[in-house]
Amino acid sequence: MAEVSLRAVEDADLPLFFAWMSDPDATRVAAFTPKDPTDRAAFDAHWARIQSGSGGVVMRTAVADGVVVGHVGAYGETGDRQVTYWIDRAHWGRGLATAALRAFLDETPTRPLHARAAADNLGSRRVLEKCGFVVTGTDRGFAQARGEVIDEVLVTLRAEGLPA
Numbered sequence: 001m002a003e004v005s006l007r008a009v010e011d012a013d014l015p016l017f018f019a020w021m022s023d024p025d026a027t028r029v030a031a032f033t034p035k036d037p038t039d040r041a042a043f044d045a046h047w048a049r050i051q052s053g054s055g056g057v058v059m060r061t062a063v064a065d066g067v068v069v070g071h072v073g074a075y076g077e078t079g080d081r082q083v084t085y086w087i088d089r090a091h092w093g094r095g096l097a098t099a100a101l102r103a104f105l106d107e108t109p110t111r112p113l114h115a116r117a118a119a120d121n122l123g124s125r126r127v128l129e130k131c132g133f134v135v136t137g138t139d140r141g142f143a144q145a146r147g148e149v150i151d152e153v154l155v156t157l158r159a160e161g162l163p164a
Contacts (some may be wrong), residue, residue: 004099033142119151
């Protein structure tokens, strides 16, 4: 497996992120995306907010063997911090999402952390499980990428020593 490292998001990363977010096959799997992932103005505004540091959002670029392959981060208030990640579909199935999330968790001591995944997104659910997240509930939500309400799995990573 490739060596994965994290670094600050750079402006040069954004065209890659936009291309990945615009991939209809990837967005269908992810399910929970912006209403129109091909809206470049909305994408740019979203990333401008992230890069400004407002709202406590922390995002990192994932690099494998010198190639930008995705991003990982967290957002939300203390006690309800949510992790998020996106790996370029061309790199799926290589363990990069797991490696990137593990690296992020190593540099982010905040616990608990939460995440959501489409119930049928088995790859993302497996990444979260490998990183120590446990299922804490289910929900239903409107998935923009699919245009319908779908089942979600809610997971939590608790501080060591706390019961799941």
